[in-house]
Amino acid sequence: MAPFKTNLKLAHQGLVLVSIPLVFELVFVLSLSGLQHQTEIEAARLSRSKDILTEVNILASLFYEAVTTNITAAAGKTAALNNRFDDVVKRIRDHLGALHSLTGGERNQTAAMMRFERTVDRTLRLLNQVHESVDKGAWQDINIEESQQLLSELVADLRVVSRKQTETQRESSENERKARRLVQQCVFAGVAVNVLLALALVVYFNKSTAARLKILMENTLKLGRRERLSPALIGTDELAHLDQTIHRMAEELELAIKKERAILDNASDVICSIDSLGNFTAVNPAATDVLGYEPNELIGKSSVRIVLPAALQSTERALNSIIQNKSTGTFENQMKHKDGRPIDTLWSAHWSEDEQQLFCVIHDISASKEMLRVKQQFVSTLSHDLRAPLSSLKVMHASLIKGVYGQVPEAASAKLQSANLELVRLIALINDLLEIEKMESGKLEMEIRDVLIQSVFDQTANAIGASAEEAGIELVINPCDAVIKADERRLVQVMVNLVGNAVKFSTSGKSVVLIACRQDLHLKVEVKDFGRGIPESKLSAIFDRFGQVESADATEKGGTGLGLAICKAIVEQLGGEIGVRSKLDSGSIFWFTVPLS
Numbered sequence: 329m330a331p332f333k334t335n336l337k338l339a340h341q342g343l344v345l346v347s348i349p350l351v352f353e354l355v356f357v358l359s360l361s362g363l364q365h366q367t368e369i370e371a372a373r374l375s376r377s378k379d380i381l382t383e384v385n386i387l388a389s390l391f392y393e394a395v396t397t398n399i400t401a402a403a404g405k406t407a408a409l410n411n412r413f414d415d416v417v418k419r420i421r422d423h424l425g426a427l428h429s430l431t432g433g434e435r436n437q438t439a440a441m442m443r444f445e446r447t448v449d450r451t452l453r454l455l456n457q458v459h460e461s462v463d464k465g466a467w468q469d470i471n472i473e474e475s476q477q478l479l480s481e482l483v484a485d486l487r488v489v490s491r492k493q494t495e496t497q498r499e500s501s502e503n504e505r506k507a508r509r510l511v512q513q514c515v516f517a518g519v520a521v522n523v524l525l526a527l528a529l530v531v532y533f534n535k536s537t538a539a540r541l542k543i544l545m546e547n548t549l550k551l552g553r554r555e556r557l558s559p560a561l562i563g564t565d566e567l568a569h570l571d572q573t574i575h576r577m578a579e580e581l582e583l584a585i586k587k588e589r590a591i592l593d594n595a596s597d598v599i600c601s602i603d604s605l606g607n608f609t610a611v612n613p614a615a616t617d618v619l620g621y622e623p624n625e626l627i628g629k630s631s632v633r634i635v636l637p638a639a640l641q642s643t644e645r646a647l648n649s650i651i652q653n654k655s656t657g658t659f660e661n662q663m664k665h666k667d668g669r670p671i672d673t674l675w676s677a678h679w680s681e682d683e684q685q686l687f688c689v690i691h692d693i694s695a696s697k698e699m700l701r702v703k704q705q706f707v708s709t710l711s712h713d714l715r716a717p718l719s720s721l722k723v724m725h726a727s728l729i730k731g732v733y734g735q736v737p738e739a740a741s742a743k744l745q746s747a748n749l750e751l752v753r754l755i756a757l758i759n760d761l762l763e764i765e766k767m768e769s770g771k772l773e774m775e776i777r778d779v780l781i782q783s784v785f786d787q788t789a790n791a792i793g794a795s796a797e798e799a800g801i802e803l804v805i806n807p808c809d810a811v812i813k814a815d816e817r818r819l820v821q822v823m824v825n826l827v828g829n830a831v832k833f834s835t836s837g838k839s840v841v842l843i844a845c846r847q848d849l850h851l852k853v854e855v856k857d858f859g860r861g862i863p864e865s866k867l868s869a870i871f872d873r874f875g876q877v878e879s880a881d882a883t884e885k886g887g888t889g890l891g892l893a894i895c896k897a898i899v900e901q902l903g904g905e906i907g908v909r910s911k912l913d914s915g916s917i918f919w920f921t922v923p924l925s
């Protein structure tokens with residue numbers, strides 16, 4: 329059964345399903361009770377008519393009794409007969425009253441009854457006159473003709489009344505029969521309409537709700553199975569909205585899958601999944617570039633097959649540990665390219681317990697390994713082949729300037745001095761580079777112990793004091809008794825660099841302030857100057873190697889641009905953080921934190 333479009337909300341559909349039968353039942357019950365009422369009215373009319381007839385019969389017999397009482401009294405008058413006459417007259421009046429109230433509502437009886445009542449009145453008057461004449465023995469006063477005439481009028485009226493009642497009874501029982509038949513028909517029609525209505529509502533419910541719900545559920549299941557969905561339900565009710573949402577979800581899912589596939593297909597790293605037996609279950613096309621194998625050549629094959637024998641054990645150990653810990657891990661190993669050459673790789677693997685698969689990203693690090701090797705070579709060239717001769721050159725220059733090898737001309741001495749300054753800068757640069765190299769390769773050893781921050785401040789003042797004084801800068805140190813956990817020599821190196829910069833970038837007459845304050849488990853040290861400040865765009869770059877605000881800072885101020893990078897490496901290795909707040913032309917606050925003892 330095909331569902332149809334509906335704009336009715338579910339609540340309104342429910343209302344339709346409940347209210348239609350309810351309204352019908354109400355109409356049905358009201359009609360039935362109307363018909364029932366009609367039947368009852370006819371039954372009451374019938375019964376009243378029977379009562380009227382009874383009253384008419386009683387009145388007829390009472391008149392008969394009154395006449396016979398008069399006749400009997402004419403034969404021999406007694407007190408008992410007098411009483412009986414009075415009693416009969418009284419009863420006639422009572423029954424006349426009862427008849428009057430019974431026929432009160434009868435439209436077709438009013439005229440006949442009025443005439444009948446008048447005749448009864450006249451007859452009663454006449455009977456009384458006759459009775460008095462009999463009582464007095466005045467027989468000549470009795471008008472026999474008038475009596476006969478009145479009695480026959482009375483009989484005629486009685487007949488009229490009883491005929492009317494007979495008609496009423498016939499009419500009432502006919503009406504009652506009709507009403508009963510109507511009730512019966514109404515009940516049958518009601519039952520039939522009820523059944524039809526129920527069927528129609530079932531069809532409506534099926535089309536509007538059940539069939540649409542079924543499609544909705546099918547679409548939900550199809551979405552889960554990633555199958556093509558049935559066309560979206562049309563309409564504006566909740567089910568249509570829900571189904572349209574499911575369709576939108578399916579479209580977005582499809583898009584996301586396409587994007588994911590595009591990422592997988594275009595990734596430069598090998599992305600693959602490996603089952604619990606160590607066999608590839610899926611591999612992206614990057615395998616061709618990185619390992620020289622087409623994905624199809626790898627799927628179903630053992631992953632360790634393409635690991636170099638020397639790295640086999642460590643690879644198996646690393647993968648097993650990730651599987652056992654149900655975790656994610658990274659490790660390096662060497663793999664074998666299809667053409668036989670070794671490749672250095674970095675694996676990031678994640679074990680999925682649900683899918684019982686390892687999801688891995690294999691990154692080719694051969695180039696960076698080669699770079700590292702070249703860098704190490706460069707560092708050793710720097711330290712052995714460059715620093716040593718430069719240091720001898722510097723000593724030689726110093727000797728020449730001092731005149732150890734005889735007096736040099738004044739012009740040559742000035743040139744020698746500036747060449748010597750350049751040499752000093754070059755050696756400082758080489759030292760800084762070697763130091764950073766040591767730090768990055770984790771070769772920088774730290775002697776962590778309890779250190780008084782005041783002692784660090786004092787040593788910094790000793791190192792910088794003279795140059796600060798020479799530059800006309802006042803060094804203000806706020807005393808602090810905090811004890812920190814640090815390598816004292818390295819921390820002094822950090823402080824000397826920060827305070828040195830503060831002096832270097834301040835103008836004469838300004839001051840540089842050193843403050844330390846406790847912050848939870850750390851001590852925060854601030855070096856505040858009122859110098860030229862640093863533009864916001866350069867705030868983070870100055871902590872990078874060779875990061876300088878202005879290119880002239882290297883030549884004019886004699887810096888290498890490596891000091892802050894070294895400070896950052898030292899502070900982070902000590903377990904702290906480093907940063908700067910600055911306002912151009914107002915000064916800077918360089919700060920760092922170190923753990924308290």
Ligand code: ADP
Pocket residue numbers: 825829830833857859860861862870875876877878881882886887888889890891892893916
């Ligand atoms: P160097 O001072 O040897 O150039 P640093 O790494 O110590 O190297 O500093 C990097 C750069 O940061 C400096 O060249 C300078 O441009 C900027 N800088 C550092 N400290 C300050 C300061 N207190 N005020 C202004 N600029 C500063």
